[in-house]
Amino acid sequence: MIRDVRPAGTRALLVTFDSLADVVAFHGGLDRAALTGVTEVVSGARTLLVRFDPGCTDTGRLRTRLDDVVPVAASGHTDGDPVVVPVTYDGEDLDAVAATTGMTTDELVAWHTGQVWTSAFCGFAPGFSYLTGTAPSLDLPRRDTSRTAVPSGSVALAGEFSAVYPRTSPCGWQLIGRTSVPMWSLDRDPPALAPAGTRLRFVAAARA
Known part of the structure; x- marks a missing residue:
């Protein structure tokens, strides 16, 4: 499980x-x-960067306590209900992704909505969460040519991940749908809807 632990400051x-x-x-x-x-x-x-209060613990004590942590499989993350994200599945790449995977579009939508997704880590832009699912990954390639901009709320797939673009951004992922749920809002605390560890479930809204 753990390969290495070292101080970071x-x-x-x-x-x-x-x-x-x-x-x-x-x-x-x-x-x-x-x-x-x-x-x-x-x-x-x-990696995991584990920050601590030196008034309460130190690197040696914390390192020892890490050995006692019991990992939780994705299917075992049952604390609280997943965040529900309604999606209109009409993305520009939906048909192409279905063809690539040998599915119909309805089967692809069922695959995307029929599992619980977990925010593995965040990056690229504020509120952009790399989501991993409980179903076997489709391991999709990125597009050969990236789009210069996709709208906020675009739902996409690439590699083993799904994601929702929190703002208008360049995009090399495969677009399968869109949602009106804001992934990043300064009116929330925390602003990110899906910080690492958050569980989500996509549900199909009416298709255009």
Whole structure:
């Protein structure tokens, strides 16, 4: 599970894993463990940065406590209901993705809506969450040519991930739909709808 742990300054540990699945599972276990002194956990594709209050713990004690964390598989993240995101499945690449995967468009929509997604980590833009699902990945390639801009709320697939674009952005992912749910809003606390560890479920809205 854990491949390496090393100090990151005087107030954090950088924990390295072999896979993204290990990161997500360990993050879930860390949330449940609620270790004394931990103030923030920042996810990456293969790492967790665990920040702590040196008045409550130190690198040695925290490193020892990490050994007691029990990872939680994606299907075991059952604390609270998933955030529901309604999607209109009329994306420009929907038909092409269905053809690539050997599905009908209805089957592709059923695949996307028929699983729980977990925010593995955030990046690229504020509110952009890299979502991993509980169903087998389609491992889709990115587009050969990126679009210079896609609208806020565009729902997309690439590799093992799904995502919702929080604002108008360049995009090389495959577009399958759109949602009106804001992924980033300064009127919320936290502003991101899906910080790392958040569970989501997409539901199909009426198609255009």
